[in-house]
């Protein structure tokens with residue numbers, strides 16, 4: 292069985308690693324190959340390669356950097372089928388969904404072409420005594436990017452495109468469950484003309500993450516993943532003097548007002564709730580049905596849609612969604628459903644024990660819907676990263692906003708209504724970083740900032756969107772004076788300059 296290793300200095304790299312882990316095909320439950328986990332020596336090698344390559348890349352002209360970014364864009368487009376196949380194979384999501392994530396990742400590559408605009412500095416002419424003041428932005432140096440399993444291409448493209456466009460070298464640590472797409476992306480950067488060593492990927496688990504966090508040559512860390520890991524990475528990265536942006540878990544509430552267009556709310560809930568087997572940080576987790584009769588009307592529309600969802604292998608063109616990523620993930624979701632039922636939720640559609648004929652060992656769990664979910668249930672409190680969604684019944688918008696804000700996460704929140712007043716209140720009062728009004732998955736386009744609030748994000752900087760350029764660069768402010776060579780020097784004064 293072949294093993295996946297690392298991508299360092301423009302090539303596959305095999306170090307002295309003595310640990311590895313299995314990469315599964317969730318669609319049939321088989322083991323695809325082993326993924327080698329980087330030793331500290333492998334990471335140190337990647338860092339020294341990145342440091343040398345990064346020093347030269349930081350000095351490359353903007354025109355030279357942009358040439359690479361534009362070529363990379365084209366290469367991602369040309370290799371979409373290949374990338375989508377790898378994503379589907381290792382992650383379990385459908386090919387259509389994998390292509391969707393690649394196109395969202397491309398938005399980040401597109402936006403990276405505007406690096407000159409978003410990093411240009413400020414200039415104040417003659418602030419006094421012939422002094423001009425200006426600011427410049429320079430690359431941080433080496434950026435460590437730690438990615439999750441659920442977007443094997445989109446998140447690495449989002450994390451690394453602006454980092455590279457602004458002159459950094461990167462060391463990406465993909466999820467050890469889906470290492471393949473990152474290696475292919477590394478190869479595309481090489482083909483795009485990026486100098487070897489500017490973009491590197493090291494595989495592994497907590498051990499290599501710790502080595503990244505402890506390495507003094509790495510200046511910034513971007514992380515996307517679960518909240519408990521993100522909080523750890525934020526704290527440890529900051530303790531080691533790095534800037535850290537960590538995007539973490541979500542529990543995204545969808546408020547449906549009695550005046551909403553119920554048909555579009557119901558279909559939005561089903562596609563935003565169950566798409567990608569609900570393994571999206573911006574998936575709708577729960578619908579908060581406001582007022583008398585709203586839950587019944589929604590259930591009447593949603594249940595037939597949910598029951599008609601086709602669950603299948605990533606390469607089944609008829610599949611609406613595929614398997615979850617591991618056998619453990621399947622078990623976690625099915626246990627969460629059982630616990631919710633014990634806690635008093637009504638099981639409306641039960642997807643447990645779902646089997647795809649011929650793929651009996653695949654990690655499938657069908658679409659599940661629970662009603663009468665309440666705030667004391669774990670089903671409300673925890674992020675269920677699998678296709679089990681719920682309905683909560685609330686009396687009015689006040690209660691809907693209170694529940695939404697009571698959750699520890701504030702990634703996304705949406706409202707479906709025909710009332711501008713209700714929408715306005717929702718936007719103003721709800722503490723979620725990405726909000727939707729009659730839009731179920733309010734993931735902003737690549738030229739807007741993306742990121743949650745509360746425990747869905749650690750660190751105040753954004754790593755995607757315009758703020759990314761600020762996160763990946765450090766600012767210097769220069770006060771500059773050019774006296775005539777023969778000009779008399781000013782009298783000595785030790786007073787603070789006024």
Ligand code: NAD
Pocket residue numbers: 437438439440441442464465466467495496497500501515516517518520521523538539540541571572674676702742743747
């Ligand atoms: P995860 O936290 O398990 O893993 C993320 C990364 O951290 C991986 O590279 C993994 O190897 C590493 N890691 C895992 N355990 C670690 C530990 N103990 N110490 C150090 N590093 C560790 O997350 P996941 O399961 O891959 O991804 C799903 C999670 O990511 C969900 O919670 C989802 O909401 C979140 N997510 C958030 C966003 C966002 O923008 N907010 C986007 C995508 C995914």
